[in-house]
Amino acid sequence: MLSKYIASGFTRRTFLKTSAAATAALGLPKMALAAGEPIKIGFLAPLTGAVAAWGKPGLDGCEIWAERVNAAGGITLADGAHPVEFVSYDNEYDPAKARTGATKLIREDGVSFIMMLGGDTWPGVQPVAERTGMLFSTLLPSDLSPDSKTLLAPAEVHPIYNVTGVEWLAQNKPELKTAVMCAQDDALGLPSVATYLAAFEAAGIEMLDEPLLFDPATTDFAPVVTRLLAKNPDIICLDTCYSDYVHPIAEQLFQQNFGGQIISCTADFYDQMIAKTSKEFMEGFIFQFPDFDDPALNAETVNFEDPNGFYAEYNKRHPGQWGAVSWEYASIMDLWKAAAEKAGSADPEAVITAMQDGPGKHAFGDAEWWGEELFGINNALVGDWPVVAIENGKAVIKEFRSIPDWYSRHGDLLIKHMQAYGQMWDQRS
Amino acid sequence: MLKPLMFLFGAVALIALPHGLSFSQQEILVFLVINILLVTSYRLLTLTGEWSLGHVVIMGVGAYASALLTKELGVAVPVAMFLGGITSALLAVLLSFPLFRMKGFYFLIGSFAAGEIIRLIWKRFREPFGGVRGISGIDPMPDFSLGFYSFDFFEPVSYYYFAGVIVLACLWVLWRIEKSPVGLTFHAVHWQDKLAQASGVNLRAYRTLAFAIASGFAGIAGALQAHYVGTVNPNSFDIEVMVFVLTWAIVGGTTTFYGPILGCVLLTVINEIVLRGMGFEQARPLIYGAIMILSILFLPNGLESIVQKFLPRRSTAKSDRKAEA
Numbered sequence: 001m002l003s004k005y006i007a008s009g010f011t012r013r014t015f016l017k018t019s020a021a022a023t024a025a026l027g028l029p030k031m032a033l034a035a036g037e038p039i040k041i042g043f044l045a046p047l048t049g050a051v052a053a054w055g056k057p058g059l060d061g062c063e064i065w066a067e068r069v070n071a072a073g074g075i076t077l078a079d080g081a082h083p084v085e086f087v088s089y090d091n092e093y094d095p096a097k098a099r100t101g102a103t104k105l106i107r108e109d110g111v112s113f114i115m116m117l118g119g120d121t122w123p124g125v126q127p128v129a130e131r132t133g134m135l136f137s138t139l140l141p142s143d144l145s146p147d148s149k150t151l152l153a154p155a156e157v158h159p160i161y162n163v164t165g166v167e168w169l170a171q172n173k174p175e176l177k178t179a180v181m182c183a184q185d186d187a188l189g190l191p192s193v194a195t196y197l198a199a200f201e202a203a204g205i206e207m208l209d210e211p212l213l214f215d216p217a218t219t220d221f222a223p224v225v226t227r228l229l230a231k232n233p234d235i236i237c238l239d240t241c242y243s244d245y246v247h248p249i250a251e252q253l254f255q256q257n258f259g260g261q262i263i264s265c266t267a268d269f270y271d272q273m274i275a276k277t278s279k280e281f282m283e284g285f286i287f288q289f290p291d292f293d294d295p296a297l298n299a300e301t302v303n304f305e306d307p308n309g310f311y312a313e314y315n316k317r318h319p320g321q322w323g324a325v326s327w328e329y330a331s332i333m334d335l336w337k338a339a340a341e342k343a344g345s346a347d348p349e350a351v352i353t354a355m356q357d358g359p360g361k362h363a364f365g366d367a368e369w370w371g372e373e374l375f376g377i378n379n380a381l382v383g384d385w386p387v388v389a390i391e392n393g394k395a396v397i398k399e400f401r402s403i404p405d406w407y408s409r410h411g412d413l414l415i416k417h418m419q420a421y422g423q424m425w426d427q428r429s
Numbered sequence: 430m431l432k433p434l435m436f437l438f439g440a441v442a443l444i445a446l447p448h449g450l451s452f453s454q455q456e457i458l459v460f461l462v463i464n465i466l467l468v469t470s471y472r473l474l475t476l477t478g479e480w481s482l483g484h485v486v487i488m489g490v491g492a493y494a495s496a497l498l499t500k501e502l503g504v505a506v507p508v509a510m511f512l513g514g515i516t517s518a519l520l521a522v523l524l525s526f527p528l529f530r531m532k533g534f535y536f537l538i539g540s541f542a543a544g545e546i547i548r549l550i551w552k553r554f555r556e557p558f559g560g561v562r563g564i565s566g567i568d569p570m571p572d573f574s575l576g577f578y579s580f581d582f583f584e585p586v587s588y589y590y591f592a593g594v595i596v597l598a599c600l601w602v603l604w605r606i607e608k609s610p611v612g613l614t615f616h617a618v619h620w621q622d623k624l625a626q627a628s629g630v631n632l633r634a635y636r637t638l639a640f641a642i643a644s645g646f647a648g649i650a651g652a653l654q655a656h657y658v659g660t661v662n663p664n665s666f667d668i669e670v671m672v673f674v675l676t677w678a679i680v681g682g683t684t685t686f687y688g689p690i691l692g693c694v695l696l697t698v699i700n701e702i703v704l705r706g707m708g709f710e711q712a713r714p715l716i717y718g719a720i721m722i723l724s725i726l727f728l729p730n731g732l733e734s735i736v737q738k739f740l741p742r743r744s745t746a747k748s749d750r751k752a753e754a
Contacts, residue, residue: 047711056711090710095665096460096658100701103585104453123565123660131583147566185552186561186664215549217667422555428562 038085042105042114047090053243058329062086065330078344095124102128112346115329118143119187135348137332142191144375145425153380154335155328159192161385163199164401165286168387170203176234178206183239185213192240194417202410225252238264251276268323285390289324296397303361331363376425447586455585457701463653466596468677468689470646475683477639478619479536483544489666491517491648492655499568506570510652517648518641525637551663563662592653680724682731691732
């Protein structure tokens, strides 16, 4: 009797559940929005913990972007204009929590697109993406592979753009001949190490030692810096260290009297670094992420709308919080909005088709969909990238340089070092 | 008569539970079930008086072993999960040789060091462990049908039933071990070690046995997680996760079997459902920390002390009623 009851209950439930799952999996992203109904965009990134600096400022930037777009009438699809709203989920940079977050955003919140930081969290989300066909974006193209057709890297080709900083340095400070490097031993650090090694080799700068890989749990950087300085290098490269590492390493370099050149992927909250060291020490620090009040961003080639106004508003609301990702997720939304309006639909498949139909309007200029050699799929948007230096306590864009140009000349070096560090798409397990 | 009815009610409640939850809560439920096995296995080790900081890494050993067995050798997923547990237990036996030369605080630090060595090995050797990116694309549990229910293991409800049955079986075994003479000896090793030794108990052998059993079940928990999430990496088993396990055990209490389970369930619900639901997503670490401090201040014997207070009162009331009758 009981088994009969359970059996019949389960059959009905299974049917309902399967229907619900099928609707969620296949129907929700394609579901037509009612007139004026908000388009929901998922924000699935670390908002707490050690990697929050590459999630939270991006969400803050997106909120400003949404207010601006909504004030201008929203996103115009075939059925009329829709306001846009963001739904966030803190994945704590954990793949299991990222999976839970993706499930919530797709099946419960009905989002049309999900933005992620990527990295360790993407493999947890990948099965959800495959099952639902949802369109995702990542800031880390090393997540790209031919298996993930609905994953795009439209904002940055981390870490490939780091080559522009090294190339600029070699051309403008030819007296710098030797370098050492340190990085955290993780999925963000290693591809960046391979890229910097290729860039230094291409620029004729000698590496004095193997890259020093430290554990992400490291808190005492004195021994790390002591070892770096032991070789007396002209350049110290901080790779793609998180800001929690860049700050104490810079402090240690200052305390141990390093007077040479520092190059890093990021220098988030560099004003705090200056406060901990000195303006003179930080002078000439090279990195890759500009402040958006930079006059160079008002050039006609730049596709980010009103960057100076965006920066001013961001700093008004979140003083001292501007970082590498503050504008990046918003710039992805610019691309998504343009593609959705072109397709007349928020449906993930229609948007991705419209987005990849021709060159993309990247924040720093028109760019190509690229990446088959490195990532196995042309889902990364690549063009120019700025080289930024700290001058008199302020980040200044020195030059925009073309990543595809560098790659056409030195792509073989990049592939060689990526292979050595097991970072090619076909080497990832 | 009452006991079978209670079991029946409990079973029906556990079967019905996911159907009253949202999709994301069902996902959380799956991880909660796995974590219950993790924290309960940890408690078995604490019975001998030793607290380890390497338990989560040992869980990772089971996850890595099971993932590699399925990916590299094509072993069936359920068999690989079991072998993952065995691998963790065997590694624990190996680790016990250096670790049980230490006691108390020294064992705690030693276990942390051992765990870090294992994590560094995972990171250092891309073959076969995948380096810092770990292993992804791990085979999921293959779908099957029982006629009245079709298991699609992408769906959290199906995996909850699967993991739930395994975890319940493991909890039953852990319960039986604790109530057996071996379990009583574990208590003796903790509280009366000199007396136990004088009675012929080999303290080190029993500590090793507890360590191996606890590690074996932690390994099964790791394997369950790996085949659901589809990826493992060294950062998923770091000290931060271990702190959560310690917190569940401390807040719940470790003198009873259900103490750590209470801690795990309550803190997970607060952290993952209540605080997120109330819109305190980014303030969660702060609030979670405050709850921990308050519970340690006002509930020094853990949540289990509340249940213990309630239980004797109920039995006293029952005996009073009997006496009146």
